[in-house]
Amino acid sequence: MSTRESILALFEEHKGVFFSGEEIAAKLSVSRAAVWKAVNSLRKDGYEITAVSNKGYCLSAETDILSAQGIRKYLIPLCGFLNLNVLPEVESTNGLLREWADAGKPEGSVVIANLQTKGRGRFGRSFHSPADTGIYLSILLRPEQAEPTQASKITTIAAVAACEAVELVSNRRAQIKWVNDIYLDDRKISGILTEASVSMETGSVEYVILGIGMNIYVPEEGFPEEIRESAGAIFDKKQNDGKNHLAAEFLNRFLSIYQGIKREDYVEEYRRRSLVVGREIIIFSPKGERKAVATGVDEDCHLLVQYEDGSTDRLSSGEIHVRLF
Missing domain, CATH: 2.30.30.100 (SH3 type barrels.)
Structure with missing residues (x-):
C-alpha cells in the first residue's frame, strides 16, 4: 500500500479527527515530506482535508468520494477476500472485468468506477453513468459447477441485496421491477446487468460478471430527456460517505446470500418487494x-x-x- 493509500485509510477510519504530520509520519514510517505530498495529492482529487497549525490534518466528515479504503471500513468479515479496485473512469466496469476474468483473475475481483463512458444495460442499451453522481460496480464470480439457469439467479439475489442496502442507508423503501431494476417512489434508481461465460465443452458456467449501477444523486444538468420522466436518485442532497457506505452494504448483503447465508429466504424477500405483482x-x-x-x-x-x-x-x-x- 502506498503512502497516499495508507493516509487515506487512516483518514477514512477517523473522519473529523486531526492528526499531526509528525504523528502520521511515525505511524506509517515515512517522512513528513511524504505525508505533505500525499495530502496534497488527495486534495487534488477532491478530498476536503483541513490543515490547522498545532493540530494537523483532518478529513472532513462530509466527504463523499468513492475509495477502496472508504468502502472497506464498512465491509463485514465475510467480504474480507474481496479485491477492490476503485477507478476514476472506465468505458464499462463489466467490460473491464470480463478482460480480467479471461486473464484468470479470481472470484471476488471488484471494479468500481466514478464514471463510465460506455456503460451498458440490458439488450445492448447504454446506461447513463455520469461522474460523481453514481456507483458503477461489477464483481467477478466463479460459481462451482453452475448451470446457466442457476447462474441467472444471481440477478435476483443482487436485486434483493440492492433493495436492502438502499433501504438501510437511505431509510427509503426500495422495490423490484422484474427482473433487474430497482425503484424508489416509482422511479428507477438502479439497474443490474449479469453476464456469463459458458464452456462450449461442458455447458457449465466458467464465470459470471455481476454489474450494478446506482443513481446516488441527480446530475447537475438533470437526467437525459429520454429517461427524465422515469429516472430518480437515492438521495436529494449530499451525504456523509453515502457512496462508500452504499457500495459496501450492497456487497455485504449480496455475498451473504450468494455464499449461502439467508439463501432460504431471499426468494420471499424478492416477492415481497415486487413492484409488478397484481398490476x-x-x-x-x-x-x-x-x-x-x-x-x-x-x-x-x-x-x-x-x-x-x-x-x-x-x-x-x-x-x-x-x-x-
Whole structure:
C-alpha cells in the first residue's frame, strides 16, 4: 500500500479527527515530506482535508468520494477476500472485468468506477453513468459447477441485496421491477446487468460478471430527456460517505446470500418487494407486445402472468412495461 493509500485509510477510519504530520509520519514510517505530498495529492482529487497549525490534518466528515479504503471500513468479515479496485473512469466496469476474468483473475475481483463512458444495460442499451453522481460496480464470480439457469439467479439475489442496502442507508423503501431494476417512489434508481461465460465443452458456467449501477444523486444538468420522466436518485442532497457506505452494504448483503447465508429466504424477500405483482403489464417479445396481469413470482423468481384470454405463462427472462403513474 502506498503512502497516499495508507493516509487515506487512516483518514477514512477517523473522519473529523486531526492528526499531526509528525504523528502520521511515525505511524506509517515515512517522512513528513511524504505525508505533505500525499495530502496534497488527495486534495487534488477532491478530498476536503483541513490543515490547522498545532493540530494537523483532518478529513472532513462530509466527504463523499468513492475509495477502496472508504468502502472497506464498512465491509463485514465475510467480504474480507474481496479485491477492490476503485477507478476514476472506465468505458464499462463489466467490460473491464470480463478482460480480467479471461486473464484468470479470481472470484471476488471488484471494479468500481466514478464514471463510465460506455456503460451498458440490458439488450445492448447504454446506461447513463455520469461522474460523481453514481456507483458503477461489477464483481467477478466463479460459481462451482453452475448451470446457466442457476447462474441467472444471481440477478435476483443482487436485486434483493440492492433493495436492502438502499433501504438501510437511505431509510427509503426500495422495490423490484422484474427482473433487474430497482425503484424508489416509482422511479428507477438502479439497474443490474449479469453476464456469463459458458464452456462450449461442458455447458457449465466458467464465470459470471455481476454489474450494478446506482443513481446516488441527480446530475447537475438533470437526467437525459429520454429517461427524465422515469429516472430518480437515492438521495436529494449530499451525504456523509453515502457512496462508500452504499457500495459496501450492497456487497455485504449480496455475498451473504450468494455464499449461502439467508439463501432460504431471499426468494420471499424478492416477492415481497415486487413492484409488478397484481398490476397490468405489457410483455415485449420477438413476436410483439402482449398485455397481461402479473400474478406472482415462483421459487425460481420467474414471473407468473395471466393473459387477456385467460391463458397463463411463466416468464424466465424478457422485458416488461408497467404503468406506475
